[in-house]
Amino acid sequence: MKLGALINSDGTGAGERQVTGFAIDHRKVAPGTVFGAFEGARVNGEDYIADAIRSGAIAIVARPGLHIEGAAYIANANPRDDRDRAR
Secondary structure, three states, X not given: OEHHHOOOXXXXXXXXXXXXXXXXXXXXXXXXXXEEOOEOOOOEHHHHHHHHHHOOOOEEEEOOOOOOOOOEEEEOOOOHHHHHHHO
16 A cells, blocks of 8 residues: 555655554554554553654554654544544
């Protein structure tokens, strides 16, 4: 699936990048992965966004209001909706 199927293209060509997977564990991110930065009962995925981008995440799914650099940002008040759509 291409990233453009999940987000609106911003004219940068980011939407043409190939999505290779989806992870909610930053340690499982590989190049082409979409990282779900979800808040859990014990861990907040937002704390690992920079690590995920360094590992090759091409997009971050997270709550609105964050400042994300280095990857496409899919803002959603209920980010698990986007995770389910990506599967």
